[in-house]
Amino acid sequence: xxxxxxxxxxxxxxxxxxxxxxxxxxxxxxxxxxxxxxxxxxxxxxxxxxxxxxxxxxxxxxxxxxxxxxxxxxxxxxxxxxxxxxxxxxxxxxxxxxxxxxxxxxxxxxxxxxxxxxxxxxxxxxxxxxxxxxxxxxxxxxxxxxxxxxxxxxxxxxxxxxxxxxxxxxxxxxxxxxx
Amino acid sequence: xxxxxxxxxxxxxxxxxxxxxxxxxxxxxxxxxxxxxxxxxxxxxxxxxxxxxxxxxxxxxxxxxxxxxxxxxxxxxxxxxxxxxxxxxxxxxxxxxxxxxxxxxxxxxxxxxxxxxxxxxxxxxxxxxxxxxxxxxxxxxxxxxxx
Ligand SMILES: [Zn+2]
Numbered sequence: 001x002x003x004x005x006x007x008x009x010x011x012x013x014x015x016x017x018x019x020x021x022x023x024x025x026x027x028x029x030x031x032x033x034x035x036x037x038x039x040x041x042x043x044x045x046x047x048x049x050x051x052x053x054x055x056x057x058x059x060x061x062x063x064x065x066x067x068x069x070x071x072x073x074x075x076x077x078x079x080x081x082x083x084x085x086x087x088x089x090x091x092x093x094x095x096x097x098x099x100x101x102x103x104x105x106x107x108x109x110x111x112x113x114x115x116x117x118x119x120x121x122x123x124x125x126x127x128x129x130x131x132x133x134x135x136x137x138x139x140x141x142x143x144x145x146x147x148x149x150x151x152x153x154x155x156x157x158x159x160x161x162x163x164x165x166x167x168x169x170x171x172x173x174x175x176x177x178x179x
Numbered sequence: 180x181x182x183x184x185x186x187x188x189x190x191x192x193x194x195x196x197x198x199x200x201x202x203x204x205x206x207x208x209x210x211x212x213x214x215x216x217x218x219x220x221x222x223x224x225x226x227x228x229x230x231x232x233x234x235x236x237x238x239x240x241x242x243x244x245x246x247x248x249x250x251x252x253x254x255x256x257x258x259x260x261x262x263x264x265x266x267x268x269x270x271x272x273x274x275x276x277x278x279x280x281x282x283x284x285x286x287x288x289x290x291x292x293x294x295x296x297x298x299x300x301x302x303x304x305x306x307x308x309x310x311x312x313x314x315x316x317x318x319x320x321x322x323x324x325x326x
Contacts, residue, residue, distance in 0.1 A: 005203055005204070005207045006198065006203055006206040006207045006210055006314075006315025007197060007198055007203055008195055008196065008197055008198065009194075009195070009196050009197075009198055009202075009206070009315075009316070010193070010194070010195050011193075011194050011196075012191055012192065012193050012194070013191070013192040013193075013194065014189060014190070014191045014192075014263075014264060015189070015190045015191075016187065016188075016189050016263070017187070017188040017189070017190065018187050018188075143187065143188055
């Protein structure tokens with residue numbers, strides 16, 4: 001037991017959420033179980049949402065079963081960051097990795113995930129990637145899905161080997177998706 | 180998990196922050212089982228200690244006074260169903276406590292057993308956690324109890 005002066009405060013902010021899944025979340029979850037990405041397309045502006053929210057926040061109109069759209073599980077890296085864990089800070093992350101923002105083909109929203117199967121330093125904007133689906137959903141996946149928190153059931157994204165999308169086109173895609 | 184159950188998601192954010200000289204001294208005291216207040220330029224005594232005097236914005240002076248660990252409840256709210264991270268598992272009262280010798284109130288839990296035993300002005304005394312469980316945290320005070 002130390003007699004040194006106390007210099008640091010360690011504290012955990014913990015938030016418990018309990019909320020019933022919306023109809024949109026249930027449809028999305030069912031899709032993930034079948035390794036399918038089910039989103040909604042706004043009937044007014046054409047923007048797509050994944051996971052579906054049940055409304056378009058831009059047009060402020062509801063979206064529902066009539067707006068259901070199956071999204072591609074292939075996409076383009078529009079931005080990324082290489083994570084180089086600091087052993088002084090991180091115990092759970094030890095290896096270099098890359099997290100990317102991916103715009104799915106035919107969509108106007110991005111999703112985030114780890115980019116695998118390639119040296120993190122070799123990842124680039126415009127790289128074509130596809131989803132790595134989980135063989136089996138974990139309890140955590142299920143909890144995330146039911147809460148509508150992001151894209152569960154996908155373990156990461158890997159290069160397809162197709163030619164990169166030119167930078168100018170990536171720029172156009174991201175500009176078009178701006179809200 | 181059935182399809183009709185309501186999902187529970189816990190989001191946890193760990194923080195580590197440096198304390199600075201004033202709070203460091205206060206929390207070091209708690210770890211050692213001592214309650215310390217600091218004095219402002221105008222002579223007010225603050226427990227919990229502050230880096231400044233909230234009444235006039237002056238910096239606190241490096242002048243410390245040890246308090247005995249007894250005081251009076253100035254305000255309270257009964258918690259009938261404590262949550263996971265509350266200080267006590269049994270019902271308790273969040274209370275503002277004017278420690279003897281202090282000019283301001285300290286927020287902490289009072290373990291009175293029953294709501295009917297709580298009253299504004301009631302006398303309370305500190306209950307420390309065992310020495311081996313104290314780490315330099317406000318939770319080193321387990322709670323206050325009726326004196
Ligand atoms: Zn819209």
